Amino acid sequence: MSDDSRGVTITPGDERYPGLVEGYNHRFTGRPDYVRLVRTTAEVAAALQEAADAGLRPAVRSGGHCFEDFTSSPGIRVLIDLSPMSAVSYDEDMGAFAIEGGATLDHVYRELFDGWGVTIPGGTCFEVGVGGHIAGGGYGHLSRRDGLVVDHLYAVEVVAVDASGHVRTVVATRQSDDPHHDLWWAHTGGGGGNFGVVTRYWLRSPGGVPAAPEQALPRAPRRIRRADVTWSWDGLDEKSFTRILAGYTAWHEQNSAPDSEGRHIWGNLIVLHRSAGVFFLNTVIDEDVPGAAELMAGHLAAITSATGVQPLSVEEQVVSWMDTWMPSYSWPSDPRGRYKNKAGYLRRGFTEHQLAAVYRHLSDPGYDNPMACLVLTGFGGQVNAVAPDATAVPQRDSILKASYSAGAWTDPADDGKHTAWVRAFYRDVYAETGGVPRPDDVNDGSYISYPDVDLADPAWNTSDAGWQTLYYKANYPRLQQVKKTYDPRNVFRHGLSIELPS
Ligand SMILES: Cc1cc2nc3c(=O)[nH]c(=O)nc-3n(C[C@H](O)[C@H](O)[C@H](O)COP(=O)(O)OP(=O)(O)OC[C@H]3O[C@@H](n4cnc5c(N)ncnc54)[C@H](O)[C@@H]3O)c2cc1C
Structure with a gap:
């Protein structure tokens, strides 16, 4: 190990190396020549200049939570790790x-x-x-x-x-x-x-x-009212399952305008695969919003009463935002886990075809993984107050994000089984639009922070919209111009990176 103005250098023999080249998704492990832990902007500049002079391809990592191999693909020779820079x-x-x-x-x-x-x-x-x-x-x-x-x-x-x-x-x-x-x-x-x-x-x-x-x-909220609803898969048939999802998406259709009162409510419907036995809705509202309890009651009623299905439990409590809710909240994950995630925006509720595909795959008796899931996360509200070209995020009239996950598993021998399941699930949900959430009146592409390299693979994306359109829509050409101005050598690249203009 050496410690100089370029940061701390950690090479493969160092006992800290394995922890630094592994991230959240254990399907990918990097093999850089060295990791450079940097503490200042000057150290980043020196580390990057050294890599450029030596012709070594760098990548940068902060929290290590990438779904894909963007900081760990085989060509990366220098990993610049910013974790010491946290002020x-x-x-x-x-x-x-x-x-x-x-x-x-x-x-x-x-x-x-x-x-x-x-x-x-x-x-x-x-x-x-x-x-x-x-x-x-x-x-x-x-x-x-x-x-x-x-x-x-x-x-x-x-x-x-x-x-x-x-x-x-x-x-x-x-x-x-x-x-x-x-x-x-x-x-x-x-x-x-x-x-x-x-x-x-x-x-x-x-x-x-x-x-x-x-x-x-x-x-920041001080106290929040949280409601946690649990449904049992026992006794649910396709019709009753579909009504729960449709109730949830319908509420979002009606309550996601920028100034809607419903913007104060946020929820995650975490629909675990049938092998889990149950699935959940976690939803919160700032308790200091006038009428918070009534707003939450209306929200829950819209989802539960119209479905004709009695949840296993509905628990409501008021807790501290910072000390209780935030640290406790996460979706299904495993620190040793291997994952394959896919995603899509929803402008309105799923079509009948899509709902049938969701039911078919989440109740598939041939697949057994209690952590596999579809997560429908509340979106819209003030997100939709911004114009599609004001920022690089063009999806400004969606109501939900859908995340499809086969995680988590730990045995590399199971990679094929789990990735095959989530790929088939996604392809079938989007069968009407070329196997991907091609923008139309229901879908609106996907989120680059939930990257999925399959969108760049013609075997999985049979639509006429490339991954560039699915993630960036009309904003892509401007991003390419920025790429040309600030990274003309394409030093920073990965499986879904912005391309230089042709
Ligand atoms: C369990 C989990 C939960 C998540 N929940 C949410 C959520 O609620 N909301 C949401 O919006 N997203 C969520 N994400 C997605 C998350 O925002 C992305 O994975 C994000 O890219 C992670 O950033 P990172 O720095 O931790 O990851 P890294 O793996 O370190 O980096 C991810 C990408 O960003 C690049 N990068 C990292 N640091 C820098 C830097 N300093 N400068 C330039 N490029 C950099 C890397 O090179 C890589 O391409 C979640 C992801 C996971 C795994």
Whole structure:
């Protein structure tokens, strides 16, 4: 090990190496020549220059939560790991919160809450890193109320490699007269690993410079009312199952306008495979919203009473947002797990054909995996108050995100069985649109932070929409121009990275 101005170097013989080249998805393990743990922007620049001079392909990692192999594919020779860069502070000069690129969401939520009582509408998994999360758009519990994280992104610091192979550090803001404005825009949903290394994000809500830090970002809830509904698969037939899903999606169709009162309610319908025996709805509302209890009651009634199916249990309680709800919330996962995830946006409820496919695969008696699931996450509300081209996230009139997961399993010998199940599930749900959520009146493509390389594979995507359209729609050409300006050598690339314009 050596420790110098380029950061801490960790090579394959070091006992820390295995932990640094493995991420959340244990299907992928990197084999870089070395990992460089960096602590400052200057160290990132030095590490990147050294890699560029030696002709070694780098990749950057923050929280390690990528679904695909973007930081661990075989060609990567240098892994720049930002996890030591996790500071959260208020930057008076910028009038915005400065968050270093290696911070994890739990650290960010805790620092913002304890210091100023504010928060960002970010993801539900605490270990996710802001490095990849914010660049991809970022959404979570509060997005229906507050939009995407990138709707609050004011500036970004990026270390990139220019056409002559020299490293440069650029700060890009959302100010329309900023010469680097387009680089800021590309980080509002273009996705991680495309343009350079993000060393710092500055966050503040739209509008002018806030009078005080407490006004720079949304107020964090203090107490939330949570309702947890459990259904048993026992006794459910296709008709009753379908009515539960249709009730849930219908509520979102009716309550996802930007200013709808329902924007205060967020939920995850976690429909586990039948082998789990049960499945769940977890839903929350800020208890300080006027009429919170009534709003929650109406929400639950819309989903449960219209279905004619009695849930196994409905539990409601008021708990602390920061100390109880946030740390306890996660979806099915295993720290040793291997995963294959797929996703799609919904503009309205599933079609009859889609519902039948959902039922068929989730009740498939030939497949036994109690963690396999479809998760329908509440979306829309204030997310839909933003124009499709204002940020790089074009999906601005959806009501739900659908996530399809075969995780988690631990034995590599089972990779084929589980990936085959989730691929067939997804292909059948989207059979009417070429096996993918091709944009139409129901579907609206997918989310780059839930990357799925199958969308670039003609064996799985038989539609006339390429992966570029599914993720970025009309925003793709502008992202390519940013790529050409800031990463003309295509140093930062992966299985779904922005291509240089032809
Ligand atoms: C269990 C789980 C739950 C999730 N929940 C949510 C959720 O609720 N909401 C949501 O929006 N997303 C969610 N995600 C998706 C998550 O936002 C993405 O996986 C995100 O890319 C993870 O970022 P990371 O830094 O942890 O990952 P990494 O694996 O470190 O990086 C992911 C990608 O971003 C790039 N990258 C990382 N850091 C930087 C950087 N500093 N500069 C430039 N590029 C960088 C990497 O090169 C790679 O291409 C979840 C993912 C998982 C696994």
